Amino acid sequence: MQKLYRRIITWGKSAVRSIAFLPVPMMLTGLLLGIGLFYFETNTELSARVAEKFPALMIKSQETARSILSIFIGGLITLVVFTFTQLMSLFNQVANSYSPRLLPLFTGDRSLQFTMGFYLGTIVMTLIVLLSIRSDEAGYVPNLSVLLCIISGVASLMIFVYFVTNISGKIRVDAIIERVYRQGVDAVKKERTAKGFSEQSLPEEVVNWPVIPSPIDGFLGSVDYAKLSELAKTFNTRLYICTEKGEYIPKGLPLLQCEDSLEEHQVQQLIEAVSPIAQKFGDWYLPPVRLLVDIALKAMSPGINDPGTAINVIERLTGLLNRLMHTPIHNHYQSEAGGEVWMSKRNFQSILMEVMQQLRTYCKEDTLVTRRLFRMLYQLYSETGNHHRNKEIVLEEIRYLLADSRQHISHAGDRRSIAQDIRYHRRQSQRYLHKMDFLTE
Known part of the structure; x- marks a missing residue:
């Protein structure tokens, strides 16, 4: 259970940094919305009531409705291609001009994700509405669905203007520096207010504690301190994480130290709460x-030579x-009903x-x-x-x-x-x- 919990936490951290974090759910939303519109059009009189109140907004010709929706689908696909090309160009410029480690800041940017997601969701919804318009003698047109697709298409054009304006501001080096700085300030505030953590002297006898080696190659990342403290209390012992957070740990090198020798199944429980992960996250100071x-x-490199950016x-x-300098270096954790856990800190x-x-x-x-x-x-x-x-x-x-x-x-x-x-x-x-x-x- 603990292993599954840590995998979910790790997956969640990876997902929020992915550019597909919002587009995929918004595509599914567009699919469900298109199906829902088809249901309401065929099983309710909502579309007819809207047509009675707003007759000027309704389309009576099936061919006209198909033509309009086809134009919007083709145009939106073009916008998706252009937006994706711009994003790749942005990522390449950031990696070459500043640092490749800045890419997660942009792939995880919610405004860029929302832009892509809105386009894709609108395309899926419009495609379903287009498929629902079938030729018949009555010439039935799902007016409400077509109207919503047109509104979404126009909104996509407005979002495209927002995207162009937004992306031009995000690639400015001063905006990038300020963004990274604010991220660091927030991380320091989080460190100061972390519950259960404190700054204490490391026990002198820790050098003699038995060592638990790392089971895999990876980075020390999503550690479940609460679970470690609970296990320390259960096993009547004290623990020391002898590797700094974010550092790479080769397999077989020291990962944990335990005050007392433990059984194999107990060691396995500890490893599940602190085992290294394959990706390196930047969610701390x-x-x-x-x-x-x-x-x-990068700014001071011979190819760029930009002292102004370095000074900024x-x-x-x-x-x-x-x-x-004024933030306590928390190297000790103990939950209310748990044992003591020390950790190596910079x-x-x-x-x-x-x-x-x-x-x-x-x-x-x-x-x-x-x-x-x-x-x-x-x-x-x-x-x-x-x-x-x-x-x-x-x-x-x-x-x-x-x-x-x-x-x-x-x-x-x-x-x-x-x-x-x-x-x-x-x-x-x-x-x-x-x-x-x-x-x-």
Whole structure:
């Protein structure tokens, strides 16, 4: 049962990122609506009543009705082909210009899915209505069905205009950066309000706990913490997930550690609640940080060379890293009636180090971006407050950045501008900084 539950959760996460998430249900809706209209037309007098009240909107000729519906079907199929072509062009541009890891943001976009789904649903419904118009001596025309198909066709044209306007705004790099940033902010808020999670010291004896290896190759993703806590209470033990969320785990490497040795069937129950999955999901705070860094690195590549985009990314990274710096790193979970479960988590030092290592490597020779990186680090330092460990972490990255800039920026004017920025930022942060002799020229 637990294995089935996790499969459903994993399938659900994959489905919402698929471009077919809305089109398939909307096609089925169009099919059911077409069948429903056929039933009402043949078994009720609803169409006749509508014809009496709105005679000008009714079509009396079967040939005219067929011609109109055929035109709408052909036109909508053309719109579907054009829209799909535009989507493929959009995906290709995003992958080449920004990062291929941004594609799930666009394939999971509800407005694009709704546009495709409305087209396909309207085509299916109109096709069924067209098939329901059969030649007879009475010349019967399902007026209500034809009217609804015409309305849906006109609405499709309006949605097409919306699609063109919408897609032109979504491919702008500043809109993409803002979207990824907001996704990261929401993930940080979710982390702060997560129930049952807390930040606690890892038991020292955890290094001696028995290891449970990974049964398959995959990513640590949809972990059922509530079930793990319940199992820990049932087995009278404590658990430690020794692999970080989102990391790839080869088969046979440590996945879990358990305080006590367990029976084989007990181990199997634990594995079912935490077993790796084949796909990597980005529904937490670290993937948006990495996406922003990817966009900045792509912008600083020789083929693009766009420092302005990199600076835009660094501005958003400042806000996101500031939130992460003040967010507890939840490494412990315990339900109300369950046992203790620890987990391996990235701390702020490792996140900042990963970000700066990549940005320094690609941006160390660009004076403008380097100056903006110094500003970001000083802003983070000003927000550390009384947290001395975070102060040391940020100061260390400032030292590394200063060493790189001294080595790779040789122009006297550029070095002078960086030194002026450093002195300015130091004065702005003087109420927090106590001793920074290493920054003097």
